[in-house]
Amino acid sequence: MLSPGLYNYWIVVVLMMAGFYTLISRGNLVKKLIGLNIFQVSVFMLYISMGKVQGGVAPILIGEMPAHGHAATHAAHDIDSSHDLHHDVHAKESPPRHPNESEGVLSDVLPQIDASPSLSPAAVQLAELQKTGDATIVYSNPLPHVLILTAIVVGVATTALGLALVVRINEQYGTIEEDEIHVMDPEQP
Amino acid sequence: MKESIHHQVILRVVAKILLPYILLFALYVQFHGDFSPGGGFQAGVIFAAGIILYTLIFGIEQAYRAIDPRIFEVLLALGVCLYAGVGVWALVSGGNFLDYSVLAHDPVHGQHLGILLIELGVGLTVTAVMVSIFFAFVSRGGR
Amino acid sequence: MISQHLPILQIVVPLLAAPLCVLLRQRHAVWAFALGVCWASFGVALALLLRVMNDGPLVYELGGWAAPWGIVYRLDPLGGIVLLIVSGVAALVLVFAPRVLDQEIPADKHYLFFAAFLLCMTGLLGITITGDIFNVFVFLEISSLSAYVLISMGADRRALLAAYRYLVMGTIGSTFILIGIGLAYMMTGTLNMADLAARLGDVHETRTIRAAFAFLTVGVSIKLALFPLHVWLPNAYTYAPSMVTAFLAATATKVSCYLLLRLVFTVFGVPLVFDEMRLAAVFMPLALMAIFVASTVAIFQTNVKRLLAYSSVAQIGYLVLAFGFASQAGVTACVIHLFNHALMKGALFLALGCVAFRIGSVDLEDLRGLGRRMPWIAALIVIGGLNLIGVPLTAGFISKWYLVMAALEQREYWPVAVAMLFSSLLAVAYVWRIVEVLYMQPPRPSDLQSDQREAPVPLSMVAPTTVMTLGTVVLGVYPTFTVQVAQRAAEFLLGVAA
Numbered sequence: 001m002l003s004p005g006l007y008n009y010w011i012v013v014v015l016m017m018a019g020f021y022t023l024i025s026r027g028n029l030v031k032k033l034i035g036l037n038i039f040q041v042s043v044f045m046l047y048i049s050m051g052k053v054q055g056g057v058a059p060i061l062i063g064e065m066p067a068h069g070h071a072a073t074h075a076a077h078d079i080d081s082s083h084d085l086h087h088d089v090h091a092k093e094s095p096p097r098h099p100n101e102s103e104g105v106l107s108d109v110l111p112q113i114d115a116s117p118s119l120s121p122a123a124v125q126l127a128e129l130q131k132t133g134d135a136t137i138v139y140s141n142p143l144p145h146v147l148i149l150t151a152i153v154v155g156v157a158t159t160a161l162g163l164a165l166v167v168r169i170n171e172q173y174g175t176i177e178e179d180e181i182h183v184m185d186p187e188q189p
Numbered sequence: 190m191k192e193s194i195h196h197q198v199i200l201r202v203v204a205k206i207l208l209p210y211i212l213l214f215a216l217y218v219q220f221h222g223d224f225s226p227g228g229g230f231q232a233g234v235i236f237a238a239g240i241i242l243y244t245l246i247f248g249i250e251q252a253y254r255a256i257d258p259r260i261f262e263v264l265l266a267l268g269v270c271l272y273a274g275v276g277v278w279a280l281v282s283g284g285n286f287l288d289y290s291v292l293a294h295d296p297v298h299g300q301h302l303g304i305l306l307i308e309l310g311v312g313l314t315v316t317a318v319m320v321s322i323f324f325a326f327v328s329r330g331g332r
Numbered sequence: 333m334i335s336q337h338l339p340i341l342q343i344v345v346p347l348l349a350a351p352l353c354v355l356l357r358q359r360h361a362v363w364a365f366a367l368g369v370c371w372a373s374f375g376v377a378l379a380l381l382l383r384v385m386n387d388g389p390l391v392y393e394l395g396g397w398a399a400p401w402g403i404v405y406r407l408d409p410l411g412g413i414v415l416l417i418v419s420g421v422a423a424l425v426l427v428f429a430p431r432v433l434d435q436e437i438p439a440d441k442h443y444l445f446f447a448a449f450l451l452c453m454t455g456l457l458g459i460t461i462t463g464d465i466f467n468v469f470v471f472l473e474i475s476s477l478s479a480y481v482l483i484s485m486g487a488d489r490r491a492l493l494a495a496y497r498y499l500v501m502g503t504i505g506s507t508f509i510l511i512g513i514g515l516a517y518m519m520t521g522t523l524n525m526a527d528l529a530a531r532l533g534d535v536h537e538t539r540t541i542r543a544a545f546a547f548l549t550v551g552v553s554i555k556l557a558l559f560p561l562h563v564w565l566p567n568a569y570t571y572a573p574s575m576v577t578a579f580l581a582a583t584a585t586k587v588s589c590y591l592l593l594r595l596v597f598t599v600f601g602v603p604l605v606f607d608e609m610r611l612a613a614v615f616m617p618l619a620l621m622a623i624f625v626a627s628t629v630a631i632f633q634t635n636v637k638r639l640l641a642y643s644s645v646a647q648i649g650y651l652v653l654a655f656g657f658a659s660q661a662g663v664t665a666c667v668i669h670l671f672n673h674a675l676m677k678g679a680l681f682l683a684l685g686c687v688a689f690r691i692g693s694v695d696l697e698d699l700r701g702l703g704r705r706m707p708w709i710a711a712l713i714v715i716g717g718l719n720l721i722g723v724p725l726t727a728g729f730i731s732k733w734y735l736v737m738a739a740l741e742q743r744e745y746w747p748v749a750v751a752m753l754f755s756s757l758l759a760v761a762y763v764w765r766i767v768e769v770l771y772m773q774p775p776r777p778s779d780l781q782s783d784q785r786e787a788p789v790p791l792s793m794v795a796p797t798t799v800m801t802l803g804t805v806v807l808g809v810y811p812t813f814t815v816q817v818a819q820r821a822a823e824f825l826l827g828v829a830a
Contacts, residue, residue: 023504029496036503043510050518060225144517147466151510153230153315154473158503160322161477165484165496167329172489185490188566188638266351273348279395286340288396 008049015042027178029169033162040155044148051144059142204246211239219312222304229308233315240316241323249327258324261317268314275306338383339392339405342376342415343458345369350450359442360430366446367426370453374419377457381412385820391463399463400524406463410667410821414460414590417674421582422453424796425575428682431790432689436487436573445485449579452478456587465513465599466523468591469506472555475587476502479580483572494567501564505554512548515540529599536604545600545609552595556588558615558652559622562645569641574685577637581644582678586670589651593666596655597825606658615656620751622649627758631765636694639762640680643720646755647673653752654735657745660822661738667818669731672719672807676728679800680716683709686789686797691779696765701775705783708794710770712801717763719804722756726808730815732756 015038022035166176173181215236222228244252276287283291289303290296334341349369356362384390384407392405407415426449437445455475459468480502484495517523519540520531535541550561557565569577596605605611623646630642651673654666686709687702688694703710719728732752739749807814 020504023500032500036500039504040507043507043514046511047514050514058226143523144514147514149230150466150470154470154477154506157473157477158499161480162496162499164322164325165480165492165499167326168484169489169492169496171329172492181493185493262354266354269351270348270355273344273351277344277348280337280340280344285393285396286337286344287394290396 008045012042012046012049015039015045029166029176029178030163033159033166036162037155037159040151040158044151047144047148047151051141053138053140056138056140059139059145200246204242208239208243211242212236215239219308220305222308223301229311230315232308233312234319236312236316237319237323240320244323244327249324252324258321261321261324264313264317265321268310268312268317271310271313272307275303275310279303335379335383337392338376338380339390339407339461340394342373342380342419342461343454345376346373346450346454346457350447350454353443353447353450357443359439362443362446363426363430366450367423369450370419370423370426373453373457374416374423377412377415377419380407381409381416381817384409384412385817389824400522400527403462403464403467404524404526405461406526407461408821408824409817410590410593410825411460413667413671413817413821414587415457417586417671418453418456418460418583421579421674421678422449424678424800425579425682428578428685428793428796429575431793432575432685433573435689437485441485445482448478448481449576451475452482452579456583459587459591463525464523465516465525465528469509469513472509472591473506475584476506476555479584482576482580483568485576486571486573488571490567491571494564494571498564498568501554501561505551505561508547508551508554510551512544512546512551515544515547519544525594525599529601532600532604536600536608541604542609545605548595549592549611552588552592556585556592556652557645557648559618559625559645559649562622562626562648565645566638566641569644569681570635570638574637574681574688578678578681578685581641581681582674585644585648586674589648589655589666589670593655593663593825597663602658602826612656612658615652616748619649619653619656620748622646623653623751623755624758627755627762630762631758633762634696636696636699636766637681637684639766640677640684643759643762644673644677646759647677647720650731650735650752653748654738657738657742659738659741660819660826661734661741663822663825664815664818665731665734665738667821668734668811668814671814671818672727672731672804675800675804675807676716676719679797679804680713680720682793682797682800683712683716686793687713689793690783690786690789696769698779699766699769700773700779702769703771705775705779706789709789709797712797713770714767715801715805717766719808721759721763724808725805727804727811727814729808730811734815 019035019038019040019042023032023039024035026032026035169181170176173184175181215232218227218235219229219232220227222232240252240256243255275289275292279288279291280286287303287307289300291299292302293299346369349366353362353366356365380390390405390407391399393399394403394405396402398404433442433445452475455471455473455478458471459475462468462471480495480499483498484492486494513523516528516532519535519538520528522528522531532541554561569581572580596602596611626642626645626649630639630646633639633642647669651666651669654662654669656662657665684694687699687706690706691698691702715726719726722728722732736749736752739745739752
């Protein structure tokens with residue numbers, strides 16, 4: 001149970017509980033929001049951990065694509081475009097609707113890499129691809145990244161709204177401590 | 190007090206030098222969203238960070254003189270309208286909602302154009318939202 | 333061409349209208365525009381419901397990408413009826429809006445109010461119509477955030493604290509839903525709900541899926557205000573502006589109940605939920621406690637809005653009780669009660685809005701003798717109260733009837749049926765408190781004098797209230813439409829699950 005592979009998930013649990021405890025136990029309205037934020041961050045960690053593929057590189061198209069069909073795997077940033085789960089870029093029958101990305105912009109920018117054993121598996125993959133142009137690349141799953149981006153934006157909006165409410169509560173009550181507010185406006189059943 | 194004035198000078202000078210590069214980097218991130226990490230949200234936040242940096246260093250009055258705050262409310266709405274508008278344009282052109290393939294003469298260019306416009310809408314809205322939130326808080330606090 | 337795009341138009345029209353409201357500024361123009369948009373949405377929802385009843389489930393692919401790679405909108409009969417509720421209530425509430433808003437919200441914020449209102453409606457419609465589980469989360473957040481904004485616009489300063497508490501609890505709920513989605517995605521690799529249901533067959537024995545289901549259920553229960561997670565509801569409904577309370581009471585919790593129905597019956601399936609995880613053993617006691625505790629607390633309230641808020645918590649207990657039976661009769665009863673309660677509570681809160689407009693308060697003390705001061709509105713309140721009790725000839729009676737029938741269908745649940753009848757007595761107690769104050773107590777002389785000075789309640793406010801209240805009576809006398817749709821919905825839900 002304490003295997004190193006589960007380290008990420010332990011972090012998730014610790015952060016979640018830390019955030020949740022802060023949320024419940026602190027009486028200061030801003031501290032509650034901070035706890036809420038920590039709680040949300042733990043969920044981001046959960047998603048990113050699940051999206052990682054061992055030996056996978058960041059999901060960005062690399063290198064020049066040969067003319068015949070390749071599945072399109074560009075990193076989708078808007079949630080309404082296709083959620084593409086294909087991990088390897090290889091000759092695959094693509095359905096007629098998926099367009100072929102024929103530009104490989106990054107290949108001009110990336111330097112030639114020598115496949116020496118001291119490099120990471122990803123860099124070794126890159127080097128192989130540049131040599132043969134035919135090897136498969138293993139990408140990390142880009143879908144959780146998109147989901148997390150959405151969740152981060154939602155978290156930002158929630159925090160902003162919460163803080164705006166706290167500012168207005170401060171103006172009305174003169175304090176942001178929950179117990180002092182309850183003295184002024186007693187909590188009804 | 191001499192130290193604070195001294196630091197203020199450093200902050201002012203460095204901010205003035207960095208600000209154009211921050212805004213330029215934001216535009217770079219915006220338009221490279223389909224080739225590298227980036228896209229509308231990230232670019233919007235970086236752009237807004239530049240404006241917020243300026244406001245922090247030079248004060249809110251000067252920031253209001255530099256950019257009219259009312260423009261952000263308009264940009265906010267315009268960004269969302271642009272996003273939904275691209276979707277409706279796809280509807281009108283014969284595809285489903287947000288089907289970029291029908292936006293241009295062939296699907297590849299259609300997808301390219303669609304994503305570009307969508308990300309632009311997102312970038313506009315996110316910039317406007319971030320700066321509006323900041324201005325709303327700053328103009329209210331301390332009363 | 334329009335007809336094939338109806339599902340997406342249901343979302344796009346209010347979504348596009350919200351930023352246009354922000355651009356439009358001028359408050360009368362914005363109100364007229366928002367009103368037109370809501371009635372257009374109602375028309376679209378009606379068209380969609382008729383199509384679903386005739387042709388069967390509708391599917392719409394966003395961006396042209398086929399399932400399971402793309403986001404797909406999927407509409408079944410239950411979804412159709414929920415769309416109708418949300419857009420219908422929004423349309424009626426907006427007719428009610430302009431005069432009461434003048435009193436409760438500063439004039440330069442009206443355009444923002446309508447933008448937030450349209451966004452809330454978009455979110456609720458989106459949860460109903462989408463077939464992708466992450467899209468559910470996105471629309472849930474859209475509707476929740478705008479609901480927090482709408483509630484915080486109340487005139488009383490306690491509205492801010494109520495909105496803050498709702499924000500904190502609601503975000504915990506949404507985050508739990510997000511965790512549940514993540515765990516389910518981890519095991520099956522898909523976000524499309526139909527695909528998820530298909531793939532869950534092989535992995536449903538794993539602890540991850542059970543954890544996913546637990547997180548999703550608790551998250552949705554927070555949004556649903558199921559006892560004991562209902563704490564945000566009384567304050568939020570009491571201090572929000574009256575039309576916001578009417579809208580949220582009629583729609584937000586109903587859509588959350590719909591979401592729970594979909595998750596339990598179409599995604600996770602009856603075997604996993606009721607046999608393996610024994611959801612009924614958890615939900616039914618909680619539902620019974622909700623009914624009894626909330627009804628009892630309602631009897632002791634002096635603020636009528638707060639009383640009705642606790643009554644809402646009790647009625648949500650009925651909903652959860654009904655679907656805890658896990659039978660066709662149970663789900664039918666749940667759907668009927670969903671529809672009827674939306675109408676009942678919407679009508680009651682609108683009537684209270686009229687009262688607050690004229691008198692300026694909803695305390696029982698200030699409502700004395702209202703039967704003589706505002707006879708028509710008082711009559712409407714009484715009819716709403718009769719609905720809550722379940723008197724024959726009202727829609728409330730139809731719901732209670734089907735609920736008791738569903739309980740009696742399974743031999744071991746007859747104590748539940750008895751409990752439900754007993755709880756009607758508690759409802760009589762709190763409705764009687766209102767009726768006694770309205771009719772039995774003489775009005776105070778000071779109130780009679782101030783009434784002379786106040787303007788009568790305008791038609792734009794009385795009309796929607798009357799329509800909704802009479803709607804409950806009509807549906808109580810001719811229930812065939814609701815029952816038919818509910819039975820189709822239940823067949824569909826349980827048919828998919830079986």
